[in-house]
Amino acid sequence: METLAGVLTIFVLAVFVGFEVITKVPPVLHTPLMSGSNAISGITLIGAMLSAGSQQTGLTTVLGFLAVLFATINAVGGFLVTHRMLGMFKRKG
Amino acid sequence: MPSGFVNLAYLLAATLFILGLRGLGHPRTAVRGNLLGAIGMLIAVIVTLLDQSIVGYEIIIAGFVLGAAAGSFLAWKVAMTAMPQLVAVFNGFGGIASALVAGAALVEAGLVTSEPAIQMTVATVFSGIVGAVTFWGSLVAFGKLQGFVSGQPVRYPGEQVVKILFLVASVTLGSLIVVNPAETHSYWIMLGIASVLGILLVIPIGGADMPVVIALLNSYSGLAAASTGFVLSNNVLIIAGSLVGASGIILTNIMCKAMNRSLANVLFGGFGEVKEMEKGDDIYAGKVKATSPEEVAMLMDGVRRIVIVPGYGMAVAQAQHAVRDLFNLLESKDITVEFAIHPVAGRMPGHMNVLLAEADIPYDSLKEMDEINPTMPQADLAIVLGANDVVNPLANTDPNSPIAGMPILNVDQAKTVVVIKRSLSPGFAGIPNPLFAGDNTLMLFGDGKKMAQEIVRALKES
Numbered sequence: 360m361e362t363l364a365g366v367l368t369i370f371v372l373a374v375f376v377g378f379e380v381i382t383k384v385p386p387v388l389h390t391p392l393m394s395g396s397n398a399i400s401g402i403t404l405i406g407a408m409l410s411a412g413s414q415q416t417g418l419t420t421v422l423g424f425l426a427v428l429f430a431t432i433n434a435v436g437g438f439l440v441t442h443r444m445l446g447m448f449k450r451k452g
Numbered sequence: 453m454p455s456g457f458v459n460l461a462y463l464l465a466a467t468l469f470i471l472g473l474r475g476l477g478h479p480r481t482a483v484r485g486n487l488l489g490a491i492g493m494l495i496a497v498i499v500t501l502l503d504q505s506i507v508g509y510e511i512i513i514a515g516f517v518l519g520a521a522a523g524s525f526l527a528w529k530v531a532m533t534a535m536p537q538l539v540a541v542f543n544g545f546g547g548i549a550s551a552l553v554a555g556a557a558l559v560e561a562g563l564v565t566s567e568p569a570i571q572m573t574v575a576t577v578f579s580g581i582v583g584a585v586t587f588w589g590s591l592v593a594f595g596k597l598q599g600f601v602s603g604q605p606v607r608y609p610g611e612q613v614v615k616i617l618f619l620v621a622s623v624t625l626g627s628l629i630v631v632n633p634a635e636t637h638s639y640w641i642m643l644g645i646a647s648v649l650g651i652l653l654v655i656p657i658g659g660a661d662m663p664v665v666i667a668l669l670n671s672y673s674g675l676a677a678a679s680t681g682f683v684l685s686n687n688v689l690i691i692a693g694s695l696v697g698a699s700g701i702i703l704t705n706i707m708c709k710a711m712n713r714s715l716a717n718v719l720f721g722g723f724g725e726v727k728e729m730e731k732g733d734d735i736y737a738g739k740v741k742a743t744s745p746e747e748v749a750m751l752m753d754g755v756r757r758i759v760i761v762p763g764y765g766m767a768v769a770q771a772q773h774a775v776r777d778l779f780n781l782l783e784s785k786d787i788t789v790e791f792a793i794h795p796v797a798g799r800m801p802g803h804m805n806v807l808l809a810e811a812d813i814p815y816d817s818l819k820e821m822d823e824i825n826p827t828m829p830q831a832d833l834a835i836v837l838g839a840n841d842v843v844n845p846l847a848n849t850d851p852n853s854p855i856a857g858m859p860i861l862n863v864d865q866a867k868t869v870v871v872i873k874r875s876l877s878p879g880f881a882g883i884p885n886p887l888f889a890g891d892n893t894l895m896l897f898g899d900g901k902k903m904a905q906e907i908v909r910a911l912k913e914s
Contacts, residue, residue, distance in 0.1 A: 363571045366682055366690055373678075373691040376470060377698025384477045386795055387815050389703060389802030392476045393670050394539050395486050396699045399469050400546040400670075402493065402692040403677040405500040406684050407549055410556035411515060412506030415563055422556040424511045430549035431519025432526070433542050433673075438490040439527035440538060441476075444806055445483045447532075451814035 387448070391441050398437025404430035461499035462688035468492030469692050473699065479815060496688055532810040533767045536800035540593040540666055543673045547586025550676035551643060554579035557683045558629075559636050573633045575682035577626035580639060581646040583676040588650030590669050596659060597799055603659035611656060612720060618649040657719065660764070660841070660880035662799045664707045664718045671700025703801050710795035710821075712847075712857040736876055739889035743896050745903060748835075748870050749910035751894075755832035757788045759824065761861055762804050763797050765838020765873070769900035775837065776811035777908050790817055792824045792834075792861045794842035825862050834866035836887075838900050840879030845886055855881050869893040872903045 384392050407430050411423025468488045475485020506512070530538045554576040561568040595601035625642040629635060657665055674696025681689025708715050752758065760779075766772060782789045791813065797804045805818055828834070836843055839861075846853040847860045863869050864887050874897065876888055887893055896903050 362685060363569075366571075366685060366687070369687055370678060370682075370690050370694050373466075373694035374698050377473070377695040378702065380470060380474045380695070381477065381699045381702050384702075385479070386706075386793065386802055386820050387805045387818055388476060388479060388482060389706075389795075390535060390539070390800060390806045391482055391486070391802070392473075392699065393667065393703060393801060394535075394542070395476050395489060396473060396696045397539060397542050397546065397670055397673065398486075399472070399489050399493070399692050400543075400673045400677045400696040401549070402465075402469075402496060402689055403546060403550040403553055403680050404493075405496050406553040406557070406680050406686065406689060407515070408497070408500050408512050409503060409505060409684070410553055410560070411511045412503070412508060413560070414508050414511070415560050419556040419559050420511055422552045422559075424515050426549040426552040426556070427512055427515030428519045428522075429545040429552070431516055432523040433546040433549065434493055434523070435520045436523030436527045436538075437542050438486060438493070439524055440530065440535075440542075441486045442483065442490075443527060444532075444535070444809070445486060447806070447809040447812075448479055448482070448815050449809070449812065450479075451816050 391444050394437055394444065395441040398434050398441060401430050401434025401437060404434055458499045458503065459687065461495055462686070465492040465496040466688050466691040468495070469695055473695055532807055533770060534598075535806055536662060536666060536798070536803060537594045537597040539800060540590045540597065540669065543666070543669045544587040544590025544594070546673040547583040547590065547669075547676050549583075550673070550680040551580045551583025551587070553680050554583070554683050555636075555639050555643070558633065558639055562634055562636060568633050570630060572683055573630045575679045576639070577629055577642070579676050579679040579683060580643050581622050581626060582672050582679065584643045584646035585650035585653065586669055586672040586676055588647045589654040589665070589672075592651050592654040593662060593665050593669065596654075597662060601655070605658040606655045615649065615652050618645055618652060622646045622649060653719070658880060659799065660796070661718050663796050663801050663803070664704055664715070666800045667700055667703035667707055668715075669700075671697050671704060674698075674700055707796055707801060710859060712855075712859065735884045735886055736889050740876065741894050743870065743894035745896065745906035746910045747894070748896060748907050749914055751833055751868060751870070752782065752787070752907075752911060753914065755787060757790070757831050758782060759790050759792050759828065759831040759834045759863070759866060761792045761794075761834060761836045761839050761843055761863055762808065763794075763837065763839025763842065764799060764803075766900055767798060767803065767807055767838070769838060771837065771901035771904050772807045772811040774901045774904035774908070775808075776813055778904050779813055779817070781908055781911055790819050790824060792821065792863070793818055794821055794839070794861055797839060797842055821859060821861055828862045828865040831866040832868065834863040834869045836863060836869065836871040836873075837904070838872070840873070840885055841881045843885070843887055844879070844881075844883070846883060853883060855883065863887065864890055864892070867892065870896055872896045872898065872900055874898065
């Protein structure tokens with residue numbers, strides 16, 4: 360059960376960090392924040408890679424492949440579209 | 453459990469995610485913040501490739517290539533008006549990936565031991581339910597935003613009961629998996645039930661409430677990833693997932709506050725249940741004054757400050773570039789032009805800002821509601837373009853109105869108001885808007901883009 364306490368600690372602290380870091384985002388950046396943080400949730404990609412790469416059974420390999428595919432679209436697409444959007448935000452003059 | 457070196461690299465990735473999100477909080481550092489996040493992801497992916505349990509790379513690389521191609525294509529091709537749909541789809545993909553990874557982990561655990569740790573199975577079930585709800589909920593949101601599915605709230609008798617039944621069914625099945633993890637078939641049935649639940653949860657929600665839905669699904673995709681982190685005992689998944697979960701919750705909360713409604717009301721009540729309101733004939737009768745682009749151009753002669761209030765109608769009419777031309781022309785005549793942006797204008801948080809940024813309007817001209825409202829009486833002219841409920845004074849005056857207490861942009865305080873709109877039809881809340889019949893209001897009936905162009909032409913001719 361020690362590992363559970365360990366991972367729970369990390370989880371709770373990370374939630375607090377998340378709240379602290381994001382609270383004061385100006386509305387002008389709400390969309391990029393959402394698509395950027397969305398790309399970060401593509402981190403599930405590394406779990407997908409482990410399933411796809413360990414090739415334990417045919418089923419897990421197929422599941423892993425699909426998960427890698429979806430998560431890569433999520434991460435790559437998310438970071439790129441955020442970059443593209445942010446490139447449009449300009450100051451006066 | 454990954455090795456020490458890999459864990460250190462994951463810590464670095466997690467740190468970059470935190471710094472990246474902080475960077476996204478300020479216009480000047482946002483580009484760098486996004487890059488830091490992408491670098492963090494790259495580091496996490498590279499060290500994972502070194503993991504000893506990976507025996508073959510073909511499948512992974514195939515997934516990378518196809519996924520990166522599809523993701524980049526979508527990211528570069530999407531029109532800014534379609535951004536809410538795209539973000540919804542990306543959310544959904546993250547959610548389903550987490551659900552699939554958790555399922556694969558459950559199958560793998562069954563190969564090694566007949567009794568995986570209870571925390572692992574609970575997290576697996578949670579990932580599965582949240583991931584499936586996120587995926588299908590996001591697809592429905594996409595369908596509504598794209599127009600494949602009715603954007604109207606779809607309601608039916610016994611709706612809440614049906615949703616609760618599906619929730620109970622998926623949780624019950626999940627509990628059975630926790631008790632007997634060898635029953636991996638149940639996991640896929642549970643995903644199926646949770647998928648239906650995802651559809652049922654979003655189908656009843658109307659188009660104008662989409663900012664809340666998308667922000668919430670954003671949070672769910674993070675929670676699903678964090679939960680998958682519990683399944684795999686992987687810290688970087690937990691940290692990144694909970695960061696995203698927190699950010700989505702914050703945005704959801706901001707959106708709800710901007711409508712003065714609770715999350716429960718948006719998700720389960722909404723305007724769909726509001727009874728047929730008065731048609732507005734007695735409010736509008738004889739008091740609505742129509743105007744022409746030429747007259748509006750004359751009104752703009754010699755004024756000092758104009759406030760433009762964009763709404764979803766501007767996105768629908770693709771009017772942002774025409775509005776930019778108007779903005780540039782007016783600024784060249786030394787008129788201060790500001791955009792007043794309501795937090796829930798459009799179909800996702802910050803939707804209007806992105807559209808106007810795309811049209812090259814500098815972001816210092818985009819003002820938040822709290823900033824611009826006190827200065828509204830000093831505006832010589834307010835132009836409402838495709839917005840309705842967010843400028844409805846009933847929110848302040850009628851405690852029985854469905855939008856009572858919702859913070860609005862007080863355009864009625866400007867010296868003159870011009871509302872560009874096709875007709876007097878009500879907005880999403882389904883109620884008439886006394887602003888249209890105001891003494892200082894002129895209605896310019898027509899398509900937003902066409903009217904903006906005609907005002908520009910009239911200004912140039914005068």
